[in-house]
Amino acid sequence: MRMVGPRSTTDQRLRDLALLRRVRDRIDRDYAQPLDVPALAREVHLSAGHLSRQFREAYGESPYSYLMTRRIERAMTLLRRGDLSVTEVCFEVGFSSLGTFSTRFSELVGVPPSTYRRDAERLAIPPCVTRRVTRPIRNREAPLATTPLA
Structure with a gap:
């Protein structure tokens, strides 16, 4: 049974933030390597567009920026x-x-x-x-x- 309500929304948001933190940590660690948004998105199983929107919302700038x-x-x-x-x-x-x-x-x-x-x-x-x-x-x-x- 799928839980619907504030708790499930909060849990999903925390999972999303964990994925975004993984992307940010990868950029911090491997900034000198060839990195692109589609490859970063694939690593966390998101589309490039969704990753960019979520990342901007969380950190104030796109992954590329x-x-x-x-x-x-x-x-x-x-x-x-x-x-x-x-x-x-x-x-x-x-x-x-x-x-x-x-x-x-x-x-x-x-x-x-x-x-x-x-x-x-x-x-x-x-x-x-x-x-x-x-x-x-x-x-x-x-x-x-x-x-x-x-």
Whole structure:
């Protein structure tokens, strides 16, 4: 007998959230690997569209946007370290095209990766402060910077 009512709805919602958490954890763990929404959806036995809608509802952005944010956050960390070139960072975080990497980076951070790296080398900011202040911004909300970060 199938239970219908608030309890069954709550139970289903918890199961859905567990599946979404698995997807988010996979993106966090394997961000540098080639990942796509249809493959992620198949792993949790959902359609790509349903996964995207549910993920956006739960986390505020689509799985693809979440993946791009993770990649750019990691790229920012690697660029601040300064021991890899922009091209090496691009491939290290899972992009297959330097142009796409630079475009996405500029959209989220507000400056191109080379400018970010140069400015990060110039500024001596503690890593805990840098992570907090430089978190990528979604939806082209980052102002286009015409001056160095300061």
